[in-house]
Amino acid sequence: MARSLRRISESTIHRLSIYYRALNQLERENYETISSKELAKREKLTPAQVRKDLSFFGSFGTRGLGYPVGELRNKIAEILGINRTWNVALVGVGNIGSALVSYKEFQKQGFKIKKIFDNDQRKIGSNHKGIVVSDIKKLFEELKDGEIEIVVVAVPATVAQIIVDDIVRAGIKAILNFAPMNLKVPDDVEVRNENMAMELEYLSFSLSNDSLRP
Amino acid sequence: MARSLRRISESTIHRLSIYYRALNQLERENYETISSKELAKREKLTPAQVRKDLSFFGSFGTRGLGYPVGELRNKIAEILGINRTWNVALVGVGNIGSALVSYKEFQKQGFKIKKIFDNDQRKIGSNHKGIVVSDIKKLFEELKDGEIEIVVVAVPATVAQIIVDDIVRAGIKAILNFAPMNLKVPDDVEVRNENMAMELEYLSFSLSNDSLRP
DNA sequence: AACCTGTTGTGAAAGGTTTCACAACCAGAC
DNA sequence: GTCTGGTTGTGAAACCTTTCACAACAGGTT
Numbered sequence: 001m002a003r004s005l006r007r008i009s010e011s012t013i014h015r016l017s018i019y020y021r022a023l024n025q026l027e028r029e030n031y032e033t034i035s036s037k038e039l040a041k042r043e044k045l046t047p048a049q050v051r052k053d054l055s056f057f058g059s060f061g062t063r064g065l066g067y068p069v070g071e072l073r074n075k076i077a078e079i080l081g082i083n084r085t086w087n088v089a090l091v092g093v094g095n096i097g098s099a100l101v102s103y104k105e106f107q108k109q110g111f112k113i114k115k116i117f118d119n120d121q122r123k124i125g126s127n128h129k130g131i132v133v134s135d136i137k138k139l140f141e142e143l144k145d146g147e148i149e150i151v152v153v154a155v156p157a158t159v160a161q162i163i164v165d166d167i168v169r170a171g172i173k174a175i176l177n178f179a180p181m182n183l184k185v186p187d188d189v190e191v192r193n194e195n196m197a198m199e200l201e202y203l204s205f206s207l208s209n210d211s212l213r214p
Numbered sequence: 215m216a217r218s219l220r221r222i223s224e225s226t227i228h229r230l231s232i233y234y235r236a237l238n239q240l241e242r243e244n245y246e247t248i249s250s251k252e253l254a255k256r257e258k259l260t261p262a263q264v265r266k267d268l269s270f271f272g273s274f275g276t277r278g279l280g281y282p283v284g285e286l287r288n289k290i291a292e293i294l295g296i297n298r299t300w301n302v303a304l305v306g307v308g309n310i311g312s313a314l315v316s317y318k319e320f321q322k323q324g325f326k327i328k329k330i331f332d333n334d335q336r337k338i339g340s341n342h343k344g345i346v347v348s349d350i351k352k353l354f355e356e357l358k359d360g361e362i363e364i365v366v367v368a369v370p371a372t373v374a375q376i377i378v379d380d381i382v383r384a385g386i387k388a389i390l391n392f393a394p395m396n397l398k399v400p401d402d403v404e405v406r407n408e409n410m411a412m413e414l415e416y417l418s419f420s421l422s423n424d425s426l427r428p
Numbered sequence: 429a430a431c432c433t434g435t436t437g438t439g440a441a442a443g444g445t446t447t448c449a450c451a452a453c454c455a456g457a458c
Numbered sequence: 459g460t461c462t463g464g465t466t467g468t469g470a471a472a473c474c475t476t477t478c479a480c481a482a483c484a485g486g487t488t
Contacts, residue, residue, distance in 0.1 A: 009445070013419050017412045018396060035465060043396055047465090048447055055467055063466045064454035080415045081422030099313035105394055105411050150417055174417040176410070180319055182232060182257055190420040192413040196390070197319050198231045199406040201294050203364055203388040205227050206404040208295030223475070249435060261435090262477055269437055277436045278484040432487080441478070448471070457462080 012053045016076050018043050019050070023073035035066035082110055089115040089148040091163055092155035093123055093133060096178050100152060101128045111150070115142060119159075139163065143170035154178040164191075226267045230290050232257050233264070237287035249280035296324055303329040303362040305377055306369035307337055307347060310392050314366060315342045325364070329356060333373075353377065357384035368392040378405075 022043055026034055036050040054060055054067075057079050061067040077083040088111050090097055100106065101113060116128055119136040126133050134142060143151070143166075151167050153160055153175060160179035167175060168185055175191045177183055180198070183191050236257055240248055250264040268274055268281075271293050275281040291297040302325050304311055314320065315327060330342055333350040340347050348356060357365070357380075365381050367374055367389060374393035381389060388404050391397055394411045 008423075010416075011445075013416055014412060016419075017409075017415045020415070021395065037465080044398070046447065048449095049445095051465090051467060052446075059467060061466050062454065063452070064456095064464050066465065079419070079423070081418040082415055086414075086418060086421075095313040095316045099309040100410075102309040103410070106414070109411055109414065111414050149421060150414070174421050176413055176417060181235065184258070190417055192416055194408060194410060194413055195231075196314075196317070196408060197323055198228060199390055199408055200300075200320070200323065200325050200364070201231045201234070201296055202224075202227055202406055203390060203404055204295040204300060205230075205293070207300075207363060207388050209222075209293070225475075251435080260477065262479095263475095265435090265437065266476075273437060275436050276484065277482070278434050278486095280435065430488090432485105434484090434486105436481105436483080438480095438482105439478105440480105441476105443476070444474080446471105446473070448469105450468095450470105451466105452468105453466080454464085455462105458460090 008056055012056060015053050016080055020076045023069055026069045027073060031069045033066040034069055085110040085112050086150050087112055087114045087148050088150045088152060089143065090152045091117045093118045093128060094154065097154035100154065115148060140166045140170050143167060143172055150174045152176045157181040222270055226270060229267050230294055234290045237283055240283045241287060245283045247280040248283055299324040299326050300364050301326055301328045301362050302364045302366060304366045305331045307332045307342060311368035314368065329362060354380045354384050357381060357386055364388045366390045371395045
């Protein structure tokens with residue numbers, strides 16, 4: 001059973017995502033069970049880490065046998081909260097925003113884009129995959145009823161904070177941010193950054209300082 | 215001066231990116247110097263962490279005064295290796311790939327997309343912002359001369375590994391991966407993942423397990 | 429020149445994460 | 459029923475990162 005008072009680290013949660021994808025693949029390959037050793041090998045992790053990560057949430061394996069693939073997959077989906085659909089709003093239909101609307105992985109994983117906002121008059125009213133783009137001025141109005149649970153921010157850095165203030169005020173607790181900046185939000189709002197510039201800078205550092213890599 | 219034998223943690227490198235952006239902003243606001251205290255406050259970090267991070271690379275500040283904004287900005291650019299341009303190739307001009315070609319932040323930061331590849335006959339030969347799309351079959355051939363230093367992979371997960379094997383074989387040491395999967399590469403190749411599904415899953419976990427957040 | 433305020437740079441302490449190592453256990457063989 | 463090989467679950471150890479705390483120092487003031 002879940003250890004209710006334990007805090008779970010960011011790395012552990014990320015690895016659950018990795019296990020989830022690996023287990024889906026194993027299911028396709030008709031595996032019935034998988035050992036921590038084999039799972040770790042596939043994902044370049046250590047067996048102990050796999051077991052420790054899972055043990056935070058319960059004991060799902062059988063000694064001598066390993067973990068039942070389908071069952072563990074479902075259990076992880078449940079832990080991650082992806083055994084259901086989430087209603088998502090997208091703010092900003094520029095280059096990245098438009099790409100996200102068509103991005104099939106989102107839908108596949110149960111993240112449904114329900115509303116789209118932009119401030120460009122030429123875009124407002126236009127149709128993106130069946131969703132009509134609303135005026136960004138209506139953001140607060142449209143988010144405050146609680147239908148939308150996650151908001152994706154894909155606007156220029158210069159306006160991102162203003163928009164996020166509105167989003168927070170409307171009661172949203174989860175934001176995926178593509179603007180290359182640190183958003184300021186209250187502690188009870190979770191922001192994840194998808195910052196390509198930052199990852200490229202990491203690669204640049206890595207190429208420039210071969211000996212200093214972690 | 216640089217401490218040559220110290221390994222630098224991933225978190226420290228990511229924070230250097232954060233400091234870099236903050237310092238650019240401070241420069242725009244005409245700050246001449248900034249204390250670790252003030253810089254930390256702006257980015258929701260601790261002063262000690264700012265000082266410790268910087269101290270790995272040298273001592274750039276003045277006791278009693280703080281750090282010189284412009285100078286520190288330049289020094290961090292140098293450490294991150296972004297005081298120059300990098301030649302980038304893009305593989306896959308689907309939704310995400312096309313968005314990246316138009317994404318201005320890349321160019322602004324000195325990451326220049328020089329070559330584009332795809333396997334779709336309708337796309338090969340077409341022009342994206344002045345770059346003609348090449349057949350993905352020519353990937354190895356076109357990368358092996360060393361002009362390209364960083365490759366961005368924006369292809370479906372099913373073909374990502376095959377393509378990456380080619381990229382690695384051609385001698386590329388830095389890859390930015392948008393495919394939702396863990397790529398297998400030798401230890402001397404650095405892969406950064408831009409995995410939106412994973413970040414959404416984190417948000418999903420966060421909304422589902424309020425009490426377990428780190 | 430002595431003093432005061434502010435801030436860095438950094439060893440040491442605290443806190444967190446990963447790895448180790450092994451008892452506990454399962455399933456199959458004999 | 460007992461043994462054997464394999465694997466989990468987990469405290470403890472090792473390792474890594476962050477925070478603390480303070481000496482060292484710059485610059486201004488009296």
